[in-house]
Amino acid sequence: MHKVVNSAADAIADVPDGATLAVGGFGLCGIPAVLIGALLEAGTRDLEVVSNNAGVDDWGLGVLLGAHRLRRIIASYVGENKEFARQYLAGELEVELTPQGTLAERMRAGGSGIPAFFTVTGAGTQVAEGGLPWRYSADGAVAVASPPKEIRVFGGREHVLEEAIVADFGLVRAWKGDRHGNLVFRRAARNFNPLAAMCARITIAEVEELVEPGELDPDDVHTPGVYVHRVVALTPEQAADKRIEKRTVRA
Template identity: 65%
Template sequence: MYSSAAEAVADIGDGARIAVGGFGLCGIPDALIQAVADTTATGLEVFSNNCGVDDHGLGILLSLGRIRRVTASYVGENKEFARQYLSGELEVELTPQGTLAERLRAGGAGIPAFYTPAGVSTPVADGGIPWRYDSDGSVLIASPPKETRVFGDRRYVLEESIRADFALVHARLGDTAGNLVFEKTAMNFNPLAAMAGKVTIAQVETLVQPGEIDPGSVHLPGVFVQRVVHTGPQDKRIEKRTMRTDEEAKR
């Protein structure tokens, strides 16, 4: 148990590789991300489904210039992300969402690599996707070609698993032994990110003692979690609010 988010992330240093749970702004470890932003850690390499929005989630670290490289599947909600990427300030590896999820899970399961059909006969497998641009707009670093192999009558591409130095996750409920329960769709990338971290830090809304959570209700066992901090209810933001007009509501 840690008394604060700041204490829990205090040893995250320059160049750390960090897996971060959440999807969009759903289930993100916002208190832990803010705590990292309050440190001086820079040159971070982040693995996450996306990079938050300009003023929330991982977008905070991005706007501070703390992130060197991002591996993600979707980045469309962050204008600063696009600016840094296109200007050559940020290295970006885009990967299919299911592949990213499996790369995280495989890392936690001790599997070094796996074959998948996703991305075969596309630049994902053939290489050439811009990872980093130069300041003049030319491609400085491009993705390399990946090994492919035929199983049966279908071709597959080899993807390497992800193992991070730290993982930051959010759970609705947790105990002091690290057993976690996630809320509905927040059980997306959180368990996978947690598995991929050598040191996994969980912020929990409600903290209980070991034995108070029904074992059958545990989504992620405490063996994958090294640090727990009680942060209380999360400030749940809506990424995009869409409202019907009065006329639409009458139809």
């Protein structure tokens, strides 16, 4: 029941090359930066990542991308990362762009034991028809394209069959967590974190504040400990190290 490990390095030590990771966060909000940094230090490579976005060039998943540790990304938005665009267009990275709500539901379905589902999102587009460039070749031609998906009609409207996502490991960041792995996320940092925790076979959580079992009100728990296998308690310095993607201030 006690799932606390000594360090982020210990927590990710068994993540092998080629693993699939579900990573929480949205933009730079609620990203498991310490666990990502531990993977960078460990030298783990050829990773497939499922995440809303790929961080920025010098923070979040961007540090793994910049070190050429990622081979494939399933994401919904990547517009803030110039190195991501460069690798994709140069044929160095395979990218499966997925509508944001569909991505969230694919992750939720994976954690709920639902192998696939139908959605109207993407019907009548290349999302359903196939042909979206997943990987380019060095000369700019499409080397790997998305396949066509099954279409069925419900209520007179076409729906697209989308498969669930189940990852080998999930990396999430929580505001509070206890030794049993129960997690609370703070405001916007909740985002994709509960979904990343659900859809992984082994979930690792870095928590800004570690509390004892019983200190969290059960009604406040967003992700129950049944989904979490390892907990890393952050230092105050690590907990405070947060980036702002775009700072907007008044004159």
